[in-house]
Amino acid sequence: MKRNKSKVYALIMSLCMMMSLCTGITLHAADSDPTTGSITVHKLKVKNAEDYEKMKEQGNGNFISKDDLPQGTQPMEGAQFKLEKVKETGDKLDVTTAEIDDSFQAITGETDAQGEYIFNNLNFGIYKLTELANSEAQTIMKPILIQLPLYNEAYKSDPSKSEFLYDVHVYPKNLLHQDSPSISKDVKVEDNQHASFAYYEEFPWIIKTGIPADIASAKKYEITDVIDTQLDYVDAKEKVAYRKSGDTADKDVLLTKDVDYTLSYDNGSKKLTLAVTETGRQKLANAINGQVVFTFYTKLNSTAQLGVAIENKAKLDYVNADDKRYQPESETPEVHxxxxxxxxxxxxxxxxxxxxxxxxxxxxxxxxxxxxxxxxxxxxxxxxxxxxxxxxxxxxxxxxxxxxxxxxxxxxxxxxxxxxxxxxxxxxxxxxxxxxxxxxxxxxxxxxxxxxxxAKTNYELPFTGGVGTIIFIAGGLALIGVALLLIKKDRKA
The missing domain is CATH 2.60.40.10 (Immunoglobulins)
Known part of the structure; x- marks a missing residue:
């Protein structure tokens, strides 16, 4: 009887342990499943139409490292997107007919300097992502639907990956306007990208920007340069001029500060801004297809790293009469x-x-x-x-x-x-x-x-006036004395 009771007791304890293990597994699975997700927009701009045509592949919701992004793309700052939730009907939804869920407050976001904006803490469901008007782009992204969580296509070929994506990444690409004004930047002298200087030595940067045919009616012509923290801006040494197509530097026509252009420098952001005024833009109309030549000075400060390139580039922000926006960037010259x-x-x-x-x-x-x-x-x-x-x-x-x-x-x-x-x-x-x-x-x-x-001391040298020298001198003096006595005797004789 006691033996049977022991068996029953052991069986009950085993069942309890199994139940506790099962309960633990269930709780663990529940803890690991997210209840919300996110959608990250990575906005890319493409300068070249040929590169744009090559980029037909669509993303699958996974993150893509910068090294794996298509060549010819750059992050686009300032692109605006609107996120709305749509009602789920049980049928396959179409982006053009999907009904907006008004219970969800639409979110509008703008991409940062890395071209990114994150829509965070989103409840599960289907969302509509729309790119708003973008004056810099020739074409903008068409609206798309995104399901959250999203089935991970990569899981089919690699079961080690997550089956569902709770943080979805999208990579819309924009082709920029192809008739953008040019911009270049040099250091020390024109057409030069590399130079070396000592600490605190002042040196020039030369920015040249193209003058388009519609400059007289343009709404904005602004050059910006965010100066590296290892450089200090030298105030009141700038020169701004325009150069007609085919002319040399000695024929540059100077523009007048606070009349033809304004210049500002923010110490906090280290951003230098040259804005050509309407009066200045009218003057630039005298040099269509020529260049604005903007020269300013900096110097290396004591934080400048040794033996490495300290790079700096400039950007032109041009808006024409039709509100088309162009933001070309220069090369990246360096000093060291x-x-x-x-x-x-x-x-x-x-x-x-x-x-x-x-x-x-x-x-x-x-x-x-x-x-x-x-x-x-x-x-x-x-x-x-x-x-x-x-x-x-x-x-x-x-x-x-x-x-x-x-x-x-x-x-x-x-x-x-x-x-x-x-x-x-x-x-x-x-x-x-x-x-x-x-x-x-x-x-x-x-x-x-x-x-x-x-060395602490020189090599050992003979002592000047030593014993040997003294004996030599004494002997010499004695011989001279004897000679004098002999001469004296001869004279007496």
């Missing part, structure tokens, strides 16, 4: 700067670093030998002292020729030790000759430091 390290060590013990040594830097060997025309920093000779680690770092140095990029060129400098270190009561000897160094994209790294050795 470099650095060099020198490590000071003891000649006899190279593991011993020497703080307190001072160095100046020169552009040529002759200047270094004569110690004239040292490179300047903050209005005085650029002099650096070795720190506790024995290293002196020169930063923000120009390297390379105009037209060479940040990674391929280099430039030679010469270092002069201006003061030798003193460690305790030991004063080291100063190096007499300049040290040749090379600045390039990697020379600022500590692993590329130039090691300079200092």
């Amino acid at each position: 700067t470099g650095g060099i390290n020198v490590k000071k060590v003891d000649l006899d013990d190279i593991t011993k670093v020497l703080p307190g040594a001072k160095f100046k830097i020169y552009a040529s060997e002759d200047e270094a030998k004569n110690q004239v025309n040292a490179l300047q920093r903050d209005g005085k000779d650029y002099e650096v002292t070795t720190g506790a680690d024995g290293i002196a770092s020169f930063v923000g140095l120009k390297y390379g020729d105009t037209g060479k990029d940040a990674t391929t060129d280099e430039l030679t400098y010469w270092l002069v030790e201006t003061e030798a270190p003193t460690i305790g009561d030991v004063k080291y000897n100063r190096l007499r000759d300049p040290i040749k160094v090379t600045v390039n994209a990697n020379s600022h790294e500590l692993t590329a430091s130039y090691t300079v050795k200092n």
Whole structure:
């Protein structure tokens, strides 16, 4: 009897455990299923009609990385979309006849600088996504229906993927107007994309924009440039002019600030904006098919990274009389700067670093030998002292020729030790000759430091006026004395 009771008890306990496990599984599944979803719009613009025609493939709701997006596409900022919910009738819905569900408050959103807008926290159902009027696009997306959650087509070929998508991604593409005015941007000189400068050295950027035939009736002609944080804008050095087609720079016609154009710079966003006024647009009509030439200056600040390209591009915002909008962007020219390290060590013990040594830097060997025309920093000779680690770092140095990029060129400098270190009561000897160094994209790294050795004393030399010398001089004087006595005796005789 006791044995039977034990069997029954064991069976009940087993059933309880199985029920608890089943309950746990059910609860876990319920917790993992989302109750809402999202629709993310990734708006793409296509400049070239040929590229646009190649983009016939439709998305399937999955996220697409930037590297896998079709070539020739760029994110479009400022595109507006409207999301509405439609009533489900049980039949197959058509976007043109689907009835709007008024119980859902329609949402309007605008894409950001990455071309994205997210419609979040959406209840399950069928939604209608409509692109609103876009003056920049030749054509806009036709309205589409999106079911949420969406069956994942990729699941059919790869069961490891989610069967349903709760966060749906759509990638509408717009072909831009094909008659856009041109824009280009150069640095230092026209038709140049690469240049190198020292910290705080002022240099020009040159933006050139095309003047379309309908400029006189245009509603907007605005050039913007968001300056990199590693650059500082130099105020009141800009020049704005127009250049007729076929003319050279010496024939540029200057425009007048606050009459023909306005110029503003926002320190927070670092956005520089040149807006041509109606008066200015009328003047530009004298140079149809010519160019606006806008020159402004910046300088590298102390945050500028060494050995890397610091890029900057510009954008034209043009709206014609028919409200067609064009927003072409320029190429992306770059500037770069470099650095060099020198490590000071003891000649006899190279593991011993020497703080307190001072160095100046020169552009040529002759200047270094004569110690004239040292490179300047903050209005005085650029002099650096070795720190506790024995290293002196020169930063923000120009390297390379105009037209060479940040990674391929280099430039030679010469270092002069201006003061030798003193460690305790030991004063080291100063190096007499300049040290040749090379600045390039990697020379600022500590692993590329130039090691300079200092001696405590000179090599041992014979003691001037030593014993041997004294004996020699004494013997010589004695011989001279004897000779004089002999001469004196001869005269007496």
